[in-house]
Amino acid sequence: xxxxxxxxxxxxxxxxxxxxxxxxxxxxxxxxxxxxxxxxxxxxxxxxxxxxxxxxxxxxxxxxxxxxxxxxxxxxxxxxxxxxxxxxxxxxxxxxxxxxxxxxxxxxxxxxxxxxxxxxxxxxxxxxxxxxxxxxxxxxxxxxxxxxxxxxxxxxxxxxxxxxxxxxxxxxxxxxxxxxxxxxxxxxxxxxxxxxxxxxxxxxxxxxxxxxxxxxxxxxxxxxxxxxxxxxxxxxxxxxxxxxxxxxxxxxxxxxxxxxxxxxxxxxxxxxxxxxxxxxxxxxxxxxxxxxxxxxxxxxxxxxxxxxxxxxxxxxxxxxxxxxxxxxxxxxxxxxxxxxxxxxxxxxxxxxxxxxxxxxxxxxxxxxxxxxxxxxxxxxxxxxxxxxxxxxxxxxxxxxxxxxxxxx
Amino acid sequence: xxxxxxxxxxxxxxxxxxxxxxxxxxxxxxxxxxxxxxxxxxxxxxxxxxxxxxxxxxxxxxxxxxxxxxxxxxxxxxxxxxxxxxxxxxxxxxxxxxxxxxxxxxxxxxxxxxxxxxxxxxxxxxxxxxxxxxxxxxxxxxxxxxxxxxxxxxxxxxxxxxxxxxxxxxxxxxxxxxxxxxxxxxxxxxxxxxxxxxxxxxxxxxxxxxxxxxxxxxxxxxxxxxxxxxxxxxxxxxxxxxxxxxxxxxxxx
Numbered sequence: 001x002x003x004x005x006x007x008x009x010x011x012x013x014x015x016x017x018x019x020x021x022x023x024x025x026x027x028x029x030x031x032x033x034x035x036x037x038x039x040x041x042x043x044x045x046x047x048x049x050x051x052x053x054x055x056x057x058x059x060x061x062x063x064x065x066x067x068x069x070x071x072x073x074x075x076x077x078x079x080x081x082x083x084x085x086x087x088x089x090x091x092x093x094x095x096x097x098x099x100x101x102x103x104x105x106x107x108x109x110x111x112x113x114x115x116x117x118x119x120x121x122x123x124x125x126x127x128x129x130x131x132x133x134x135x136x137x138x139x140x141x142x143x144x145x146x147x148x149x150x151x152x153x154x155x156x157x158x159x160x161x162x163x164x165x166x167x168x169x170x171x172x173x174x175x176x177x178x179x180x181x182x183x184x185x186x187x188x189x190x191x192x193x194x195x196x197x198x199x200x201x202x203x204x205x206x207x208x209x210x211x212x213x214x215x216x217x218x219x220x221x222x223x224x225x226x227x228x229x230x231x232x233x234x235x236x237x238x239x240x241x242x243x244x245x246x247x248x249x250x251x252x253x254x255x256x257x258x259x260x261x262x263x264x265x266x267x268x269x270x271x272x273x274x275x276x277x278x279x280x281x282x283x284x285x286x287x288x289x290x291x292x293x294x295x296x297x298x299x300x301x302x303x304x305x306x307x308x309x310x311x312x313x314x315x316x317x318x319x320x321x322x323x324x325x326x327x328x329x330x331x332x333x334x335x336x337x338x339x340x341x342x343x344x345x346x347x348x349x350x351x352x353x354x355x356x357x358x359x360x361x362x363x364x365x366x367x368x369x370x371x372x373x374x375x376x377x378x379x380x381x382x383x384x385x386x387x388x389x390x391x392x393x394x395x396x397x398x399x400x401x402x403x404x405x406x407x408x
Numbered sequence: 409x410x411x412x413x414x415x416x417x418x419x420x421x422x423x424x425x426x427x428x429x430x431x432x433x434x435x436x437x438x439x440x441x442x443x444x445x446x447x448x449x450x451x452x453x454x455x456x457x458x459x460x461x462x463x464x465x466x467x468x469x470x471x472x473x474x475x476x477x478x479x480x481x482x483x484x485x486x487x488x489x490x491x492x493x494x495x496x497x498x499x500x501x502x503x504x505x506x507x508x509x510x511x512x513x514x515x516x517x518x519x520x521x522x523x524x525x526x527x528x529x530x531x532x533x534x535x536x537x538x539x540x541x542x543x544x545x546x547x548x549x550x551x552x553x554x555x556x557x558x559x560x561x562x563x564x565x566x567x568x569x570x571x572x573x574x575x576x577x578x579x580x581x582x583x584x585x586x587x588x589x590x591x592x593x594x595x596x597x598x599x600x601x602x603x604x605x606x607x608x609x610x611x612x613x614x615x616x617x618x619x620x621x622x623x624x625x626x627x628x629x630x631x632x633x634x635x636x637x638x639x640x641x642x643x644x645x646x647x648x649x650x651x652x653x654x655x656x657x658x659x660x661x
């Protein structure tokens with residue numbers, strides 16, 4: 001390894017040195033280099049990096065040893081749905097895709113906007129493809145709605161994946177993603193461009209082990225009249241960051257970003273979103289619900305940026321409600337509304353607390369045992385955040401229920 | 409059936425602890441309905457919560473048994489499975505949980521605790537439909553989340569619906585008449601009376617005699633300052649209504 005490469009990250013950890021070595025082994029490419037440099041500015045982000053105070057990858061990723069854990073099942077898998085599979089050894093795509101979907105494999109690495117703001121996204125872009133570097137593009141044309149499923153799973157040391165979606169004007173895509181961990185570090189970058197009146201229905205399921213680190217970075221850009229509806233269910237990992245960076249770049253674009261997180265002992269789930277209203281008359285609806293047990297940690301960071309020049313007639317709301325189910329549960333929340341425009345409707349709310357004692361007693365007085373009463377109330381509490389998942393709602397709720405009845 | 413002896417209980421903690429029940433003794437034999445009347449702050453609601461095991465109340469002495477079983481050592485859900493039912497003065501809203509789901513979960517949890525088989529879905533629905541009819545409850549209401557957006561009267565009727573569905577052995581009705589108009593009161597009383605049986609007991613807590621015109625008690629107890637100061641027949645309720653509590657309280661001292 002050249003001295004220059006080694007010096008990319010200041011005071012690198014063992015894991016970071018391993019990442020530098022992996023980068024050095026790939027075919028030289030100026031764009032790849034630019035992406036890796038963007039990552040190297042922070043290295044694995046940790047406490048000292050703005051926006052990563054509560055989600056410390058630098059400390060959590062102690063080595064790049066493949067973890068030994070049984071692979072979790074995939075509740076979003078559906079018979080007959082085209083599936084892209086990403087593992088530490090590369091990706092696998094079906095030979096035939098449904099009409100309206102085209103898969104393009106670019107030999108060279110594609111640029112990524114705002115790479116510095118998303119270091120783990122930049123890392124995914126710089127190292128994606130493993131031995132077959134390049135960028136996977138999915139072109140979605142207008143027509144009947146199409147459904148694509150993506151699975152990200154181990155086993156292995158590093159699972160770095162990148163997919164770029166282009167939704168042509170009027171196209172409609174349902175994408176389901178199962179981020180199942182299984183690697184010491186999994187990082188996925190998924191980019192969506194929604195052209196005029198395109199519709200994206202995205203469902204994200206994340207689960208990971210207590211020795212695994214997972215990052216899912218989504219970058220969504222929406223043109224006029226485009227609409228996205230995103231629903232996430234996260235169970236966390238040693239550290240897990242699910243980040244969505246969305247830009248309304250033309251008038252009349254709409255986004256709904258819903259998420260539920262359930263973090264048990266030794267696990268952390270971080271839901272971070274950044275929404276920029278870069279055009280007037282756009283709508284953002286955000287609802288995040290969480291429940292955390294003793295030794296678990298939930299993080300919510302939501303930012304709405306509404307510039308004075310472009311953000312007029314913005315209609316945006318942000319809600320985060322967390323339940324601390326046991327003593328020793330931790331929730332950190334940072335709602336941030338940066339509103340510079342004056343003609344806007346923006347609302348936000350942020351609460352955290354324990355289950356309501358009066359409700360618990362009411363259920364128990366009717367004969368429902370404490371553990372079950374807690375599960376019922378917690379499920380009812382998070383249910384609203386999963387309502388938008390359409391055909392996947394039931395599958396997500398079943399996973400949440402199973403967790404609540406066994407863990408809570 | 410229900411036997412309370414020399415019960416004392418406090419609410420609050422440490423220096424703020426306040427004695428609410430102060431040597432209360434009471435026995436309700438199977439098949440009987442007893443009424444408890446008393447002024448504000450006498451300890452009526454505290455008695456209902458102590459019997460059902462709500463947190464925040466500390467029993468500092470005495471006993472309470474149902475059919476000989478020590479209620480005070482049991483978790484609230486175990487008391488419910490044993491047959492204790494409280495019709496709440498202020499029924500609690502449970503957003504996101506439909507009434508039918510809630511009651512069926514409760515019924516099956518109680519049955520499981522007693523080692524009985526679960527009720528089948530068709531049997532449950534049939535029973536629910538019959539009871540809703542008796543109480544003039546809109547069946548659509550039973551699909552909505554428990555008590556959310558219900559009027560005061562609807563909430564009280566829903567308490568009686570749950571009571572009739574769960575068929576408890578002993579019922580405590582905490583001010584079930586408050587917030588009810590005269591028609592609703594009659595409907596609710598019909599439901600309660602339908603549950604009167606030689607094997608069941610009932611404690612009706614109320615401020616006013618009016619409810620007792622519809623649910624005729626075998627005995628009336630006057631509760632003041634945490635203990636029963638006077639016991640009599642239904643005529644005692646009429647006397648309280650006419651004279652107020654002051655006369656009876658003065659007499660007892």
